[in-house]
Amino acid sequence: MEGKYSLPKDGGLIAGAVPRDIIHRFEKIPTSIFRNEREGVCYVADKIVKSIQSYEQSSFVDEAGTVAEPFVLGLTTGGTPIGLYRELVNRYNKGEVSFSNVAVFSIDEFYPVESKDCHSRNYRIHSEFLDLVDIKPENVHLPDGTTPMDKVSAYCEEFDNSIRKIDLMILGVGEQGQIGFNEPGSYAKSRTRLVQLSYNSRKVQSGIFGGLRNTPTMAITVGLKTVSRAKEIVLMAWGEHKADVVKRMVEGEISDMLPASHLQAFSGVEVVTDEDAAQKLTCEQTPWLVGPCEWTKKFIRKAVVWLCGVVEKPILKLTYDDYIENSLGDLLEKTGCTYDKINIDVFNDLQHTITGWPGGKPGVDDSTRPAPSTPFPKRVVIFSPHPDDDVISMGGTFHRLVQQGHDVHVAYETSGNVAVYDDVVLQNIDTAKELGFGDRFDEIVEIIANKRAGEPEPRALLDLKGAIRRAEARAACRTLGLNDRTNAHFLNLPFYETGGIKKGELSDADTQIIVKLLREVKPHQIYLAGDLSDPHGTHRVCAEAVLAALEVVEGDEWLKDCHIWLYRGAWQEWDLGMVDMAVPISPTEMITKRHAIYRHLSQKDIVPFAGDDKREFWQRAEDRTQNTANMYNKLGMAEYQAIEVFVKMR
Secondary structure: OOOOOOOOOOOEEEEOOOOOHHHHHOOOOOEEEEOOOOHHHHHHHHHHHHHHHHHHHHHHHHOOOOOOOOOOEEEEOOOOHHHHHHHHHHHHHHHOOOOOOEEEEEEEEEEEOOOOOOHHHHHHHHHHHHHHHHOOHHHHHHOOOOOOOOOHHHHHHHEEEEEEEEOEEEEEOOOOOOOEEEEEOOOOOOOEEEEOOHHHHHHHHEEEEEEEHOOEEEEEEEOOOHHHOOOOOOEEEEOHHEEEEEEEHHOOOOOEEEEEHHHHOOOOOEEEEEEEHHOHHHHHHHHHHOOOOOOOOOHHHHHHHHHHHHHHHHHOOOOOOHHOOOOOHHHHHHOOOOOOOOHHHHHHHHOOOEEEOOOOOOOOOOOOOOOOOOOOOOOOEEOOOOOOHHHHHOOOOOOHHHHHEEEEEEEOOOHHHHHHHHHHHHHHHHHHHOOOOOHHHHHHHHHOOOOOOOOOHHHHHHHHOOOOOOHHHHHHHHHHHOOOOOOOOEOOHHOOOOOOOOOOOOOOOHHHHHHHHHHOOOOOOOEEEOOOOOOOOOHHHHHHHHHHHHHOOOOOHHHOEEEEEEEEOOOOEEEEEEEEEEEEEEHHHHHHHHHHHHOOOOHOOOOOOOOOOOOOHHHHHHHHHHHHHHHHHHHHOOOOOOEEEEEEEE
8 A cells, every 4th residue: 555654763864964976875776765655656656747748748749639659658567556556547537647648568467367367467457557547558568468388489579579668667676676577587688588486476476366376387577678678767665575675776786686686787767765665775774874964862872773783792882983983973073972971871761761661650750761650550552453463562561561450452453364274264163063052064164165266255254264363362362361351352444354365445444443442442552563564564554544543533632641652563673773662571471472372373383474484473472572682681781581662653
């Protein structure tokens, strides 16, 4: 989706302090970084619209309003351009642009696949863009996934030759540097051809096809040499899961193993990203290496934590030479502080993030504590995108809040029904039969047998899977001491309930469900998933839904005293430079948290949508929180068993 959510930012490069080419001197491809995907999409849409209009103004137009040769737009497919498609359709509907003098070439298609198959790239680009604007059918050129195998080589050559020019090419990039389906190992002179898809590429696509065994093993793709014909190229990358490949593509070396890196040798290329995808670029990750910075308290901490990692020392052992030799002289000069004062200030700042009272400790001075001491107890809402993110991500803190007497509510935003295997359903139905609660086993076997690969699951089956996940979530709540009958809320946001991996768009219906809950509870604390590397995007959409709801209740009196804490889950952790609250977890609490995670039996042992990480969720959670505790210890803090960390959004 077109994300408006962006991570909190504090301090950084001073805009305009030095020329842009100095700030971006580590980049081998010019890169424009926007606060969020929405702003980046609008920038690219502006470029497309202006390019089309400029072309028409400079071309001969006959009496029918047709140019002799249309403007040629190359388009990527997949998930990256969806927001752009929507914005272009929106601008067309407003009368701001016409595509009647535009020809489109898309860069890839699965093979073999029918163009009307809902999983095909042809189907998606038509349904999400081409069918919604005034482009002429004869100007649409999409690879044909139905070409017979004995003719596909000749077809690919013909398709390649038909691309005589490309005025503007819009690209995306895969997590392994793929351009289209140019897999790692693709060479710079490659042209349109049939390729074998790698296991990783098939795994990424398997969700929409209903499993790896149903996912095509081949695809037709435009080659890198063909892409290089474009007069201008814009590559878009959104989200934290693209941060590694953006870093390697923009600042690394050219390599066939990272096909997108070949763009460094092409002319007229621009990379457009949001801050999440750009976060590992030098100008974002270590901006003090490229220009003068605004040294806020948290930004100083970010730099000092980085310095500790570089020189492998705890905070209080850093020396003047460490600062000077690692490009942090600007920090000393701008703040007017000695290195030892900065050491002490940062040590104290980081120390003050640690608290055993996430809801605030009553009757104490809270001036250096993350959470205020009053009111006590607090009303708390923990938003959990899936029915297990709460215990995986912040199970220790969840338990601590309950044990310390706060009125804790957990809101499960989606049913999580697609993440339950069919055999788990049969096992539960069989258990119900054995317990004497009715025999529906054969009925469910028949429903499962009639499923069609890649199509939405039958609603009756989804309802059973949703019921299984609700029961597991309630069991986890009981493990942590929460009243699961009164304080566990199952929102079942409509955007998720498509029955397949591809979800619907966030709508007002989703927002209003959250608004209703917020106005009922009137929380003093909200815990929200800020983990944006969830491979299926549900975490991001759920974050957007809560933020949209908060905009609706902005004028409510209770919101003035409400603080929002962002947690992260099984996919990643917060950088210590950003952390506002760190909650130590004892060995006993770790066991309690593990048992709460165990209650999610349908997700144990084999996780249906685990991404590339093969560890079970409880293992990821424990490794992550223990690693965080170890990092605190290396910086000179006390040694803890584990730590869960949070960033304050407001």
